Amino acid sequence: MKCGAEGNALDQGGLVSGTEALARLAEEAVDHRFKGLPPDADGLTVAELTAQRRNLFTDGFTTPVLALSAERLEHNLRLMETYATRHGLAFAPHGKTTMAPQLFRRQIQYGAWGITLAVPHQVRVARAYGVGRVFLANQLVDPAALRWISGQLDADPDFRFVCYVDSVRGVELMDAALAGAARPLDVVVELAAGEGARTGVRTEAECTAVADAVAATATLRLVGVAGYEGEVPRADEERVRAWLRRLVALAADFDRAGRFAGVAEIVVSAGGSAWFDGVAEVFAEIPELSSPVLKLLRSGAYVSHDDGHYRRLTPFNRVPQEGALEPAFRLWTQVVSRPSPGQAFVNAGKRDAAYDLDLPFAQVVRRDGAERPATGVSVTALSDQHAWLRTTEEADVEVGDWVGLGLSHPCTSFDKWPLIPVARADGTVVEYIRTFF
Numbered sequence: 001m002k003c004g005a006e007g008n009a010l011d012q013g014g015l016v017s018g019t020e021a022l023a024r025l026a027e028e029a030v031d032h033r034f035k036g037l038p039p040d041a042d043g044l045t046v047a048e049l050t051a052q053r054r055n056l057f058t059d060g061f062t063t064p065v066l067a068l069s070a071e072r073l074e075h076n077l078r079l080m081e082t083y084a085t086r087h088g089l090a091f092a093p094h095g096k097t098t099m100a101p102q103l104f105r106r107q108i109q110y111g112a113w114g115i116t117l118a119v120p121h122q123v124r125v126a127r128a129y130g131v132g133r134v135f136l137a138n139q140l141v142d143p144a145a146l147r148w149i150s151g152q153l154d155a156d157p158d159f160r161f162v163c164y165v166d167s168v169r170g171v172e173l174m175d176a177a178l179a180g181a182a183r184p185l186d187v188v189v190e191l192a193a194g195e196g197a198r199t200g201v202r203t204e205a206e207c208t209a210v211a212d213a214v215a216a217t218a219t220l221r222l223v224g225v226a227g228y229e230g231e232v233p234r235a236d237e238e239r240v241r242a243w244l245r246r247l248v249a250l251a252a253d254f255d256r257a258g259r260f261a262g263v264a265e266i267v268v269s270a271g272g273s274a275w276f277d278g279v280a281e282v283f284a285e286i287p288e289l290s291s292p293v294l295k296l297l298r299s300g301a302y303v304s305h306d307d308g309h310y311r312r313l314t315p316f317n318r319v320p321q322e323g324a325l326e327p328a329f330r331l332w333t334q335v336v337s338r339p340s341p342g343q344a345f346v347n348a349g350k351r352d353a354a355y356d357l358d359l360p361f362a363q364v365v366r367r368d369g370a371e372r373p374a375t376g377v378s379v380t381a382l383s384d385q386h387a388w389l390r391t392t393e394e395a396d397v398e399v400g401d402w403v404g405l406g407l408s409h410p411c412t413s414f415d416k417w418p419l420i421p422v423a424r425a426d427g428t429v430v431e432y433i434r435t436f437f
Contacts, residue, residue: 018130022101025434026050034419035352036065046419046432056332056427057366063334063402064348066413068304068422070430072328079323080302081110086322087280092116092135092269094300098414100435101129103303114160116298120145123161125436127152135269136163137228137298139170139190139199143177150181162223162267164190166200171213171220178219187214188224188267189254191247193231200227207250211259222259224267224294225251229275237318240275244282255289269296277315277322301410304328308358308408329413331360331405333387335397344389344397348405349382352416358408360387366402374403 026047030037038060041049054060056067084091090113095104104115104126114133117123120142123134140146140163152159165171165187178185189207192200201207207225214222227247229240251268260266266289271279276299283295301310305325316324331353333346353360359382362374376394379387387405391397407413414420415437422431 018101018105018128021129022105025102028434030419035417036062036421037419038062046434050430050432053428053430056421056423056429057369057402058427061332061421061429063332064346064352066329066331066352066417066420067429068420068433069326069328069330070422070424072305072326073303073422076302076305076325076328077106077110079325080299081112083276083280083322084297085111087284089271089280089283089295089297091297091299092133093303094118094137094272094298095126096122097300097411098303098433098435099125099437100414100420100433101125101131102431102433104129104131107303113294113296116300120148123149127159132156132158133160134162135296135298136161137226139164139166141170141173141177143173146174146177146185150178150183150185153183153185154181160186162186162188164188164199164226165210165214165220166190166192168210168213171210171217175217175219181219184219184221186223186267187220188226188269189214189222189250191225191227191243191250193227193229193243194233196233197231198228204246204250204253211254215259221263222254223263223265224260224269225254226267226269226296228272229270229278230272235275237275237278240278241282244270244278245285248282248286251293252287252289260290263291265292265294266290267294267296269294269298271297271299273299273301273310274313275315277319304410304413306408306410306413307361307363307406310408310410327406329407329410330363331407331413332366333403333405335389335399335401335403336386338397338399341393342391344377344391344395346387346389346403346405347385348387349385351384353382353387353405354407354409354412354416355382356409356412360405360407362389362403363406364404365397366404367398367400371404372396377403379405 030041092114095115096118116135190200214220305327307327333348336347337345359379362377376392381388420433421429423429
């Protein structure tokens with residue numbers, strides 16, 4: 001995985017203030033703001049609570065409580081570092097998944113080029129914790145945000161920021177907001193994934209018009225092309241690879257036209273969490289251009305993976321010889337009602353669990369320190385603070401049991417929990433992850 005001199009500077013110098021900011025997270029007081037934590041920990045700092053190495057199941061944590069597996073988190077970080085390196089890809093995992101600066105730091109330590117983000121607030125969080133390279137997978141036209149980013153670029157010569165452009169109008173708004181900036185802002189033309197897809201320029205001719213508009217400014221610098229293959233209509237392997245080849249051809253056409261003159265590296269970027277094998281395959285076909293190519297992959301959900309949506313869609317299902325991601329989340333709940341032989345209720349609902357793609361999955365039941373599979377138990381619905389469980393004759397579930405739920409879609413799991421315990425397989429909590437949504 002590519003890091004280069006900037007990556008080293010990021011770790012050794014550019015993250016000094018970020019290191020201090022991360023250290024201050026450990027000084028934060030534990031109190032009522034953080035659900036699931038032991039009530040008798042109120043008043044301790046996060047560092048003090050961490051040092052106690054409490055057990056998730058026996059040392060006062062209250063349900064519901066979301067936990068990350070320490071071992072699986074580590075496995076996923078290592079696996080994607082290995083994958084990106086093997087395929088000659090730089091990696092800028094999408095930070096909107098976790099919005100957790102501690103995990104940003106871990107991802108960078110595991111070789112990530114930088115962090116991908118979506119909106120200005122997320123960039124402010126990343127910068128507050130020392131992230132030195134940001135890829136904004138969006139066109140940015142907010143004048144206040146553009147001026148703030150321009151100030152960041154002026155104040156820190158090592159800060160690298162790249163964002164989408166997808167219209168002449170957008171370029172005009174960006175240029176007006178950045179008037180007088182000392183340092184141009186790097187942009188990539190976003191190629192839409194097809195008609196009816198999300199954002200991006202629909203045709204190559206329109207891409208050329210947007211590139212011409214960028215060239216006419218002194219405030220923007222065209223450094224590449226990008227897009228998101230996850231929006232390809234009726235996506236399958238053939239359609240996704242066809243679109244990726246359009247993206248690569250666009251980069252080559254721009255380069256032949258001299259649009260990247262003076263650029264130290266040309267950025268070609270794509271890659272969500274469902275088709276990064278296609279990105280690796282097609283990006284390997286990128287021809288030699290006038291400058292080195294930064295082949296930038298942006299998958300984000302890998303860090304925790306999941307038990308539903310991404311378990312089904314992960315490219316590792318298609319290339320099992322490359323390894324496998326492991327779901328790292330488990331939401332621990334407690335049975336609070338067993339009104340009939342066919343029904344039970346646990347005390348976690350829409351406020352606690354992702355439900356936008358799939359309902360949670362009943363996985364295990366804990367009673368008196370023993371854990372067993374949640375045979376005959378399924379989640380059928382969520383209320384605000386309850387999950388509805390259907391129980392068959394095989395189910396052995398009583399009021400007071402803890403039920404561990406697997407979740408689908410990490411992006412809407414992290415955002416419900418401002419402080420998440422990271423626990424080893426034996427339940428020992430070794431870290432707490434702070435999120436900023």
